[in-house]
Amino acid sequence: MWRAEAGPLHYLRGHWVREARSELIVSNGRIQQIRPLRPGRDAARSVVLPGFHDSHLHLRAAAAAKLSVDLSASSSIPALLASLRSRAGDFEGRWIRGWGWDESTLKERRAPTIAEIDSVTASQPCALHHRTGKVVILNSAAWRILTDPDSGSNSIEEPLRADAALLQKMPRQPENSVESALADLSCELAAAGVTSVTDATATNTWDDIARMDEWVRRGVVRQRVNALLAFDQVSAVSGSEGGMQTHGTVRVLGAKVAAPADGIAERVRHVRGYGWPVAVHATEPDELEAALAAIEECGPPTWGRDRIEHLGLPLPGHLERIRAGRIAVTTNPAFVTERAQKYRELLSAVEQEWLYPLRSVLAQGIPLAAASDRPVTSATPLGTMAAAVHRRPRAGGAEPLGAEERVTPDEALALVTDRAEVDGSALDRQGGRGSLASNLHLNADLVLLSDDPRRLLEDTKVLATFVGGHAIWGSPEVG
Ligand SMILES: [Zn+2]
Incomplete structure (x- = not known):
């Protein structure tokens, strides 16, 4: 048994309210008791609050990235090649996989060439996945394996789209290694205080969602899992009237x-033909325009809530239309801090002001949640909060990017916890967004922090994480 003292932090009708101190009693891996402490006791600084939610990530891709050579920190092509060379031996007899290259963060501002990759991988096949997951480059050995030698097709320098037919012939990573990487990922998320996630992978089939349910049941993934389904899979649902779909433990929030x-x-239009809500990827203004025009034409879904994913660069008038359409937004504050350099180079001063807006989205009353987009970034909820409040990298003393779009620490905390509105799940019966009464009880999803997260201290620690009252992190009893 162990106990912890903490000040409960509740979210009540859009405001955080700090309560008198309480004591949490935990034994057999679960919260047994939460009781108020007598006033006047020496107060520790720790707080307990609703668990964090990552509203847009990719479980399998994040696990796959863990099984690959991490190229995301490479700042030049020689550095990238050196990482590949040093890890090539780990992939003896298998495909070398790299993940995370991004021409905009390489000094040369271009992808590595096939000849450059060949120079460090020799005859081993190698595939390098872009940080966005959208494109892949292959070396010569990989091209030889994947193309028909009689067809005379040659390797091409142009990166391949990740959904190219050719790449479907690449050997899949063994399921058991994917699962052990997923277990590591889930543990990392638990250590960051994350109690629920939404898998936003655009290719999710019902089989993929069944597999997620299995991961949860077998304890591979210890967070609650929500998912979006690929747009062309909604027709496979029988009797789709009657609201939000669940598949075992997994809630399906839309297409x-x-x-x-x-x-x-x-x-x-296809998705709406079945009454489903959509979640549309829109980093670019033309994607957003197309999404809004289509949603306006179709009218509201029969259940749930439409979402715009990322909302990279809305133009004047777009936010008003998002509000009018009762659409929610998921955003990625860490993009602004991690890609500040790229945005400064590529975008005009005005565009930089409009990038990944937060303040003006909240000002419209649009439901807004923040996400890491793992594996694209590995931002923790506390890191995401800092990014939303400061809009500049922690180190380096750079100017904020889009200073007008900064939010307060209270608002930033809601971006990583308050998910009911964005998910389109039933709003709390007691009328608040996550009411006082429902926040803190024995079966709640909770996180225990060493300090109030709104102070944005760099050394704030996640002391324990509970899903349904069960400790998934931090408790001495968690194995
Ligand atoms: Zn994504």
């Missing part, structure tokens, strides 16, 4: 649409 702007309308 994901990620397409070039000219393909968005058709996909939104």
Whole structure:
């Protein structure tokens, strides 16, 4: 048994309220008691509050990235090649996989060439996944394996789209290694205080969602899992009337649409034909315009809530239309801090002001949640809060990017905890967003922090994380 003293932090009708100190009694891996402490006792600084939610990530891709050579910190092509060379031996007899290269963060501002990759991988096949997951480059050995030698097709320098037919012939990573990487990922998330996630992968089939349910049941993933379904999978649901779908433990929040702007309308119409809400990937203004026009044409879904994913660069008028359509937004504050350099180079001063807006979205009353987009960033909820409040990297003393779009620490905390509105799940019966009464009880999803997260201290620690009252992190009893 162990006990912890903490000040409960409740979210009540859009405001955080700190309560008198309480004592948590934990034994057999679960919260047994929460009782108020007598006033006047020496107060520790720790707080207990609703667990964090990561509203847009990719479980399998994040696990796969863990099994790959991490190239995301490489700042030049020689550095990237050196990382590959030093890890090539770990992939003896298998494909070398790299993840996380990004031409915008490489000094040369270009992808490595096939000849450059060959120079460090020799005859081993190698595939390097872009940080966004959208494109892949292969070396010569990989091209030889994947293409028919008689067809005379040669390797091409142009990166391949990740959904290219050719790449489907690449050997999949063994399921048992994916699962052990997933268990590590889940543990990392628990250590960051995350109690629930939404898998926003655009290719999710019902089988993929069944697998997520299995991961949760077998304890591979210890967070609650919500998911979006690929747009072309909604027709496979029988009797889709009657609201939000669940698949075992997994709640399905809607259908994901990620397409070039000219393909968005058709996909939104298809999904809406079944009454489902859509979650449309929109980092670019033309994607957002297409998404809004299609949603306006189709009218509201029969259940749940439409979402815009990322909301990279809305133009004047877009936010008003998002509000009018009762659409929610998931955003990625860490993009602004991690890609500040790239945005400063590529975007005009005005565009930089409009990038990944927060303040002006909240000002419209649009439901807004923050997400890491793992594996694209590995931002923790506390890191995401700091990014939303400061909009500049922690180190380096750079100017904020879009200073007008900064939010208060209270608002930033709501971005990583308050998910009912964005998910479109039933709003709290007692009328608040996450009411006082429901926040803190024996079966709640909770996180215990060493300090009030709104102070944004760099050394604030996650002391324990509970899902349904069960400790998944921090308790001495967690194995
Ligand atoms: Zn994503």
